[in-house]
Amino acid sequence: MRRRSLGRLRISPEIFPPDKLLDKNSGFLVNGEVKVVAEVDILEVIGKSDVLEETSFVIDVNGFQVLPPQVKSVGSLFKSHPDIASRFRPKNPHLRTSYMNVLLGLTEVLCQSLEKLSTADLSDAYSALQYVTQAGFKLDWLEKKLKEAGQNRLQEIEEELKDLKEKCAEMEALVEFLR
Numbered sequence: 001m002r003r004r005s006l007g008r009l010r011i012s013p014e015i016f017p018p019d020k021l022l023d024k025n026s027g028f029l030v031n032g033e034v035k036v037v038a039e040v041d042i043l044e045v046i047g048k049s050d051v052l053e054e055t056s057f058v059i060d061v062n063g064f065q066v067l068p069p070q071v072k073s074v075g076s077l078f079k080s081h082p083d084i085a086s087r088f089r090p091k092n093p094h095l096r097t098s099y100m101n102v103l104l105g106l107t108e109v110l111c112q113s114l115e116k117l118s119t120a121d122l123s124d125a126y127s128a129l130q131y132v133t134q135a136g137f138k139l140d141w142l143e144k145k146l147k148e149a150g151q152n153r154l155q156e157i158e159e160e161l162k163d164l165k166e167k168c169a170e171m172e173a174l175v176e177f178l179r
Contacts, residue, residue: 064100065093073104081141088136103132103139110145119157122150 021028058065061074062085077084090096106128109121125146133139 058097063096065097066100070100070104073107074100077103077107081138084138085136087138090135099132099135099137102128103137106132106142110142110149117149117153119153122146122153126150 020026023029058067059071060066061071062078064074064085066074088096088099090099106125109117109125109128112121129139129143129146133143
């Protein structure tokens with residue numbers, strides 16, 4: 001049987017009085033922590049959860065717990081940039097996973113064609129880059145790519161603006177002609 005931690009549990013004082021939980025002889029207090037183990041029998045499964053099935057199995061890649069579909073991407077990141085997490089210090093596995101998910105999302109955004117990236121996408125990507133860089137990821141290569149994407153997008157916007165200014169000048173000339 002597989003055990004799974006569900007995090008912190010609030011226990012009603014009516015069910016377990018605090019003095020009983022904290023009594024050294026009650027068996028609940030272990031190494032200064034209250035331990036409660038509950039066995040849950042599943043009576044009926046209604047529907048199917050792809051999320052539960054997908055998240056029930058994780059694989060360690062360079063100290064990061066990732067889902068099977070992410071293994072290739074994370075492995076590729078570490079292969080291309082072996083020192084990517086050399087300054088990354090968080091030990092909490094959930095926090096490590098969260099940071100890796102942000103990094104994977106960032107790389108997915110930057111793999112899109114420039115036509116698909118909006119200014120908001122680039123702004124969000126820059127914020128995400130700052131977030132994971134401050135955590136200790138070494139992402140100079142990704143910052144360079146983001147700046148290039150931003151500069152390219154800026155050029156496109158400037159060209160669009162130039163076209164709009166020309167059209168506006170043509171319309172103004174037409175309005176003057178018709179007056």
